[in-house]
Amino acid sequence: MKKRQRWSTIPGCSLEAALNVIGGRWKGVFLFHLLDGKMRFNELSRLAKGASPRLVVNQLRELEHDGLICREVFPVVPPKVEYSLTDEGRSLEPILISLSDWGYAWIERHPFQEPHLVTDSPGPISPPEAPRTP
Amino acid sequence: MKKRQRWSTIPGCSLEAALNVIGGRWKGVFLFHLLDGKMRFNELSRLAKGASPRLVVNQLRELEHDGLICREVFPVVPPKVEYSLTDEGRSLEPILISLSDWGYAWIERHPFQEPHLVTDSPGPISPPEAPRTP
DNA sequence: CTGAATCCACAAAGATACTG
DNA sequence: CAGTATCTTTGTGGATTCAG
Numbered sequence: 001m002k003k004r005q006r007w008s009t010i011p012g013c014s015l016e017a018a019l020n021v022i023g024g025r026w027k028g029v030f031l032f033h034l035l036d037g038k039m040r041f042n043e044l045s046r047l048a049k050g051a052s053p054r055l056v057v058n059q060l061r062e063l064e065h066d067g068l069i070c071r072e073v074f075p076v077v078p079p080k081v082e083y084s085l086t087d088e089g090r091s092l093e094p095i096l097i098s099l100s101d102w103g104y105a106w107i108e109r110h111p112f113q114e115p116h117l118v119t120d121s122p123g124p125i126s127p128p129e130a131p132r133t134p
Numbered sequence: 135m136k137k138r139q140r141w142s143t144i145p146g147c148s149l150e151a152a153l154n155v156i157g158g159r160w161k162g163v164f165l166f167h168l169l170d171g172k173m174r175f176n177e178l179s180r181l182a183k184g185a186s187p188r189l190v191v192n193q194l195r196e197l198e199h200d201g202l203i204c205r206e207v208f209p210v211v212p213p214k215v216e217y218s219l220t221d222e223g224r225s226l227e228p229i230l231i232s233l234s235d236w237g238y239a240w241i242e243r244h245p246f247q248e249p250h251l252v253t254d255s256p257g258p259i260s261p262p263e264a265p266r267t268p
Numbered sequence: 269c270t271g272a273a274t275c276c277a278c279a280a281a282g283a284t285a286c287t288g
Numbered sequence: 289c290a291g292t293a294t295c296t297t298t299g300t301g302g303a304t305t306c307a308g
Contacts, residue, residue, distance in 0.1 A: 013163065013166070013234065014235070014236075014238035014240075014241060015162050015163060015230065015233050015234040015237055016162065016163055016237070017237035017240055017241050018162075018234065018236050018237030018240065019157065019162045019233070019237075020237075021237070021240060022153075023153060023157045023162075028149050028152075028153045028157075029149060029150055032147070032149050066244075067243075067244070088240075091236070092236065094232070095229065095232050095233060095236060096149065098228070098229050098232065099149050099152040099153070099229060100148045100149040100152065101148070102148075102152050102225070102229060103147075103148035103151035103152030103153075103154075103155075104148035104151075106148075106151055106152065106155060106222075107151050109201075109222070110200075116196045116199065116200075
C-alpha cells in the first residue's frame with residue numbers, strides 16, 4: 001500500500017518544490033555532509049543522532065528517488081553501501097552553503113532561543129477595543 | 135501544556151537551524167510572498183490552499199517567534215492584521231530566490247515526477263551473492 | 269553492516285463550529 | 289476578518305527484532 005506524503009501533490013510554486021526535495025528532517029544535513037565526498041550508511045546515521053535506521057533509510061531513499069544522491073552497493077561481506085551526490089545534488093552546493101551560513105548567523109543572533117514550543121491554546125494576543133472601521 | 139516539535143532540541147549544525155526555521159510546511163511560501171510586501175491573514179491563507187486556519191496560524195506564529203515576520207494588529211472593525219518581513223526575514227531574500235530558481239529548474243528536469251510515495255515495503259534492492267571481503 | 273518487518277504511540281494536520 | 293476551540297483522523301517516527 002502506498003501513502004502520500006504530507007507535502008501537497010502539486011507544489012504551488014517552485015519554492016515549494018525545492019523545500020519538498022530538501023526539506024526533510026535530515027535531508028539537508030545528509031546533502032551538506034555529502035559535499036565532502038562519499039559516505040557509508042553508518043556515517044550518515046551517526047550524523048542523524050537519535051534517528052532510527054528506518055528514518056535514515058527513508059530519507060536516503062527519497063533523496064535517491066529525487067535524483068540528488070547515488071546509492072552504490074558493493075556485493076561484499078559484510079555489506080557495504082556508499083552514498084554520494086549526483087551532479088544534480090551537487091548543484092545545490094551554493095544553496096546549502098548559503099543556508100548553513102545563514103543558520104550560523106541566526107544562531108548567533110538568537111543565542112539561547114528554544115526551538116518552537118507549540119502550545120495547544122496560544123491564548124489571546126491583542127484584544128482590540130473595536131473602534132470604527134475607516 | 136507545551137509539546138516539543140519534532141525538530142531536535144539542539145540542531146546538530148547550522149544548516150539544521152536554518153531548515154528548522156524555514157522548513158515548515160508553508161513557511162517558505164509565506165516568506166517568499168511576503169518579499170513583495172505586507173499581506174493579510176486571508177491572503178496568506180489563500181496561498182496555503184487546503185490548509186486549515188489553525189495550521190496557518192501556527193506557521194505564522196512560529197515565524198514571528200523566530201523573528202522573521204512582524205504581526206501588526208489594527209484595532210478596527212472588522213479586524214485587520216498585517217504580516218510583513220522583519221529585516222531578519224528579509225535577509226533570507228537571496229536564499230529564497232535561489233531556492234525558488236532551483237526548484238523551478240528541478241521541476242523542468244523532472245517533468246512528471248510524482249511527489250514521494252512511501253511504500254511500506256520497498257522490497258529487496260540488490261541481493262548480493264556474498265563473495266569474500268577484501 | 270545495511271537494512272527489512274512489525275507494532276505502536278503520539279503529535280501534527282483536517283474538519284467543523286464558534287467568537288470578538 | 290482573524291482567529292479559537294474541539295474532536296477526530298492521519299501518518300510519521302521510535303523501538304525492537306530479524307535477515308542476507
